Amino acid sequence: QKRIDKGDAEAMHFLGCKYFHGHLVAKDIPRATELWKEAAELGSIDAHYSLGHMYYTGEGAEEDKPKGIRHWQEAAMKGD
Numbered sequence: 001q002k003r004i005d006k007g008d009a010e011a012m013h014f015l016g017c018k019y020f021h022g023h024l025v026a027k028d029i030p031r032a033t034e035l036w037k038e039a040a041e042l043g044s045i046d047a048h049y050s051l052g053h054m055y056y057t058g059e060g061a062e063e064d065k066p067k068g069i070r071h072w073q074e075a076a077m078k079g080d
Contacts (some may be wrong), residue, residue, distance in 0.1 A: 004035075012039035013047045020050070022071060029060040030067035040071070 003011035019028045038045035048071045054065035056068025
Protein backbone atom coordinates (compact mmCIF):
# COMPACT_ATOMS: atom_id res chain seq x y z
CA GLN A 1 0.00 0.00 0.00
CA LYS A 2 2.91 2.37 0.72
CA ARG A 3 4.14 2.04 -2.87
CA ILE A 4 0.66 2.78 -4.19
CA ASP A 5 0.39 5.85 -1.98
CA LYS A 6 3.68 7.06 -3.50
CA GLY A 7 2.30 6.69 -7.05
CA ASP A 8 4.11 3.47 -8.02
CA ALA A 9 2.38 2.39 -11.25
CA GLU A 10 3.87 -1.13 -11.12
CA ALA A 11 2.46 -1.69 -7.62
CA MET A 12 -0.93 -0.34 -8.72
CA HIS A 13 -1.05 -2.75 -11.66
CA PHE A 14 0.01 -5.68 -9.47
CA LEU A 15 -2.63 -4.97 -6.82
CA GLY A 16 -5.22 -4.39 -9.55
CA CYS A 17 -4.52 -7.90 -10.85
CA LYS A 18 -5.00 -9.30 -7.36
CA TYR A 19 -8.39 -7.58 -7.06
CA PHE A 20 -9.43 -8.55 -10.59
CA HIS A 21 -8.77 -12.25 -10.03
CA GLY A 22 -9.53 -12.38 -6.30
CA HIS A 23 -6.04 -13.63 -5.38
CA LEU A 24 -5.33 -13.12 -1.66
CA VAL A 25 -8.00 -10.39 -1.53
CA ALA A 26 -11.73 -10.35 -2.17
CA LYS A 27 -12.53 -10.06 -5.87
CA ASP A 28 -13.31 -6.41 -6.59
CA ILE A 29 -13.33 -5.57 -10.30
CA PRO A 30 -14.28 -1.89 -9.85
CA ARG A 31 -11.26 -1.43 -7.54
CA ALA A 32 -9.04 -3.29 -10.02
CA THR A 33 -10.24 -1.05 -12.84
CA GLU A 34 -9.61 2.07 -10.75
CA LEU A 35 -6.06 0.94 -9.95
CA TRP A 36 -5.32 0.01 -13.57
CA LYS A 37 -6.61 3.36 -14.84
CA GLU A 38 -4.45 5.25 -12.39
CA ALA A 39 -1.42 3.11 -13.27
CA ALA A 40 -2.07 3.64 -16.99
CA GLU A 41 -2.20 7.40 -16.46
CA LEU A 42 1.21 7.09 -14.80
CA GLY A 43 2.52 5.29 -17.88
CA SER A 44 2.17 1.61 -17.00
CA ILE A 45 2.30 -0.50 -20.16
CA ASP A 46 0.99 -3.52 -18.24
CA ALA A 47 -2.00 -1.54 -16.98
CA HIS A 48 -2.85 -0.46 -20.53
CA TYR A 49 -2.62 -4.09 -21.62
CA SER A 50 -4.88 -5.27 -18.78
CA LEU A 51 -7.45 -2.56 -19.47
CA GLY A 52 -7.32 -3.41 -23.17
CA HIS A 53 -8.01 -7.06 -22.47
CA MET A 54 -10.83 -6.26 -20.05
CA TYR A 55 -12.62 -3.91 -22.43
CA TYR A 56 -11.98 -5.93 -25.60
CA THR A 57 -13.24 -9.21 -24.16
CA GLY A 58 -15.91 -7.74 -21.87
CA GLU A 59 -14.45 -9.74 -18.98
CA GLY A 60 -15.07 -7.54 -15.96
CA ALA A 61 -16.55 -4.60 -17.86
CA GLU A 62 -19.03 -3.89 -20.59
CA GLU A 63 -17.46 -4.98 -23.87
CA ASP A 64 -15.98 -2.03 -25.73
CA LYS A 65 -13.65 -3.30 -28.46
CA PRO A 66 -12.54 0.17 -29.68
CA LYS A 67 -11.62 1.17 -26.14
CA GLY A 68 -9.75 -2.10 -25.68
CA ILE A 69 -7.82 -1.54 -28.90
CA ARG A 70 -6.94 2.02 -27.83
CA HIS A 71 -5.41 0.71 -24.60
CA TRP A 72 -3.46 -1.94 -26.50
CA GLN A 73 -2.21 0.74 -28.90
CA GLU A 74 -1.07 2.86 -25.95
CA ALA A 75 0.79 -0.15 -24.55
CA ALA A 76 2.41 -0.83 -27.93
CA MET A 77 3.48 2.79 -28.42
CA LYS A 78 5.01 2.99 -24.92
CA GLY A 79 6.72 -0.40 -25.18
CA ASP A 80 10.32 -1.05 -26.08
